[in-house]
Amino acid sequence: MSPWGPPRGDAVALVSVYDVENNAVRQLAAGLRAAGRRVVEIYFKDWRNNRFEEPIEAEFKALLSILAQERVGLVAISLRASAYEAVVRQLVGVVRGHTSLPCVVGGWHPTVRPESVIAFADAIVRGEADVSFPIFVERFFSSDPSLPLTPGTWVRVGGEVHKNAPVPLVAELDSVAWRDYESGEKWTIERHEVIRGDPMAxxxxxxxxxxIGCIQKCSFCHNSFDDGAPGARxxxxxxxxxxxxxxxxxxxxxxxxxxxxxxxxxxxxxxxxxxxxxxxxxxxxxxxxxxxxxxxxxxxxxxxxxxxxxxxxxxxxxxxxxxxxxxxxxxxxxxxxxxxxxxxxxxxxxxxxxxxxxxxxxxxxxxxELFEFFQQLPRPxxxxxxxxTHFPGSQMVEDLLSSGTLDPAEVEGTARKTFSQYRVELSWPREPDDTWWIALYVLQASGVVPRRITELLARSGFARGKPRPLVLAAHAATLLKTAQVAARMVRNGELTPTLVRRWWNPVSMVTM
Ligand code: B12
Ligand code: SF4
CATH class of the missing domain: 3.80.30.20 (tm_1862 like domain)
Incomplete structure (x- = not known):
């Protein structure tokens, strides 16, 4: 059945996946609300550093019940980090399976991997959506037959995908609505909890x-990607x-x-x-x-x-x-x-x-050489x-893929390294030599180990083949530093339950 029939509710649900901070959702919601559209923001699970959690049935049930209760007619999902692709695919499957509501996906990942996302979504919005998405939404709610031709979108109608040209980048950033942190029409779903209100308010x-944008185009960075949208970057x-x-x-x-x-x-x-x-x-x-x-x-x-x-x-x-x-x-x-x-x-x-x-x-x-550079740095x-991490669309990844040097399975979207090893942890399986160097860098940054000791450790090659003693020392140094950072944040009123939930992992600490 085509999802593009008459709308079955009057609201747009903007869903953020694993990202309660999501600027894009708040910005798009503010723009749509200013234009008079009812928008419900749903923050579906938060992100935990290096500890990915699959969604559970209770979370999908909560989502479905909000969609019904809020009379949602269109579901729009923000997919920024490629590693979330499989979860978004699952989410679309659940929503389509239980409600037949149309699901639109926007964000960085559909921008760099449109084919992969349109394979499961009813439509995608590529690139900046501040202009294109409101047009799409209005065409959808007014059952405008030109919906599949909305600029900046790809729309699936039956077996055919309409691939429309990208819209120009927003020239005047001041014209974009400020992110909305105030509206009451917001929900956060996390495990068995469903909370009303903005999680970041x-x-x-x-x-x-x-x-927005950068003066460089480092090969590993998203700034090396160009989707062809006209305008200054x-x-x-x-x-x-x-x-x-x-x-x-x-x-x-x-x-x-x-x-x-x-x-x-x-x-x-x-x-x-x-x-x-x-x-x-x-x-x-x-x-x-x-x-x-x-x-x-x-x-x-x-x-x-x-x-x-x-x-x-x-x-x-x-x-x-x-x-x-x-x-x-x-x-x-x-x-x-x-x-x-x-x-x-x-x-x-x-x-x-x-x-x-x-x-x-x-x-x-x-x-x-990197070690020597760190040795010289003024403390603290x-x-x-x-x-x-191999992010799709970056120059480095696209070059490696075209030369056949990189297995596509290692590229985020298919791979999900972002979920388990983005900020470095010493427990991640690496060659002993690499773990040894990283442990040394961590000891250097800790500020508690005198420079002459790190120098001695590096020169002597202590524990190089079996770096466990060094890893334990780096762990102890990280623990100490974490405690200092936490104490400072408590003093300044900056430590929140969200931060603790995201970062605290005593078994496998993130180096800093
Ligand atoms: C600032 C930033 C952050 C901030 C948070 C920003 C926030 N509060 O939202 C911090 C530092 C916390 C962060 C964290 C992470 N980030 Co980040 N982040 C960015 C950055 C630089 C800008 C994003 C931003 O807010 N832009 C402003 C908003 C308004 O624009 P936007 O997101 O581009 O959204 C527009 C369109 O994409 C579209 N859109 C977006 N969502 C939707 C949804 C719908 C329905 C529609 C129609 C359109 C749409 O419309 C929006 C408005 O025009 C981007 C790079 C970039 N330039 O995009 C990386 C980027 C998105 N981040 C990335 C990653 C990987 C992460 C992390 C996973 C890293 C990590 N493990 O720590 C985390 C995950 C956070 C999470 N919870 O999901 C990657 C994703 C790459 C990839 N292919 O996977 C990017 C592209 C950078 C990179 N390394 O290449 N990030
Ligand atoms: S890594 Fe990306 S953001 Fe940083 S300088 Fe290079 S291009 Fe700019």
């Missing part, structure tokens, strides 16, 4: 993006729009203690940053964290960030200069990185280094280690 951390909100949103959120949620700017590289536009650094301390004044990349950290950049109130910076350095250049298409050389470290540190900004391991072909010498510092 009182969160002490407010995450926001001031820009790097875009900014105005400072006024960001500060107004922050003021409004703080008025609604006085518990906010910290802001995190999730931009790929925060403040790359110098004029924008100058205005921000002038106004943010006066108009908001909360400590904030941000992401950056060594090539943009000039003296002025570091000083403006400090002036604005930047406390922690997440700086992607990934690997040694040679690995970065040859395998990851990254620009920064070691001298640039060292200069960025010096400037940020001098301005009192604390650095979390984002580094990637498990990259095939990295030599022992290069692993040692944090280390967020990530395990290379």
């Amino acid at each position: 009182t969160d002490p951390l407010f995450q926001v993006l001031c820009s 790097l875009r900014f909100r105005t400072v006024s729009s960001v500060l107004d949103e922050l003021a409004e959120r703080r008025r609604r949620n006085p518990r906010i203690r910290r802001v995190r700017f999730d931009d790929e590289i925060f403040g790359i536009d110098r004029r924008w940053l100058r205005e921000f650094a002038e106004r943010y301390p006066r108009e908001v004044g909360l400590p904030f964290d941000f992401l950056t990349e060594p090539t943009v950290v000039s003296e002025e950049y570091a000083s403006l960030m400090a002036k604005a109130g930047g406390q922690w910076v997440h700086m992607g350095i990934q690997s040694t200069e040679a690995v970065n250049r040859e395998q990851l298409s990254r620009r920064a050389d070691r001298a640039t990185t060292a200069a960025a470290v010096e400037r940020l540190t001098r301005h009192g900004i604390r650095i979390r280094y984002l580094t990637m391991v498990d990259i095939p072909g990295v030599t022992d010498e290069q692993k040692r 510092w944090d280390l967020y280690l990530f395990s290379l």
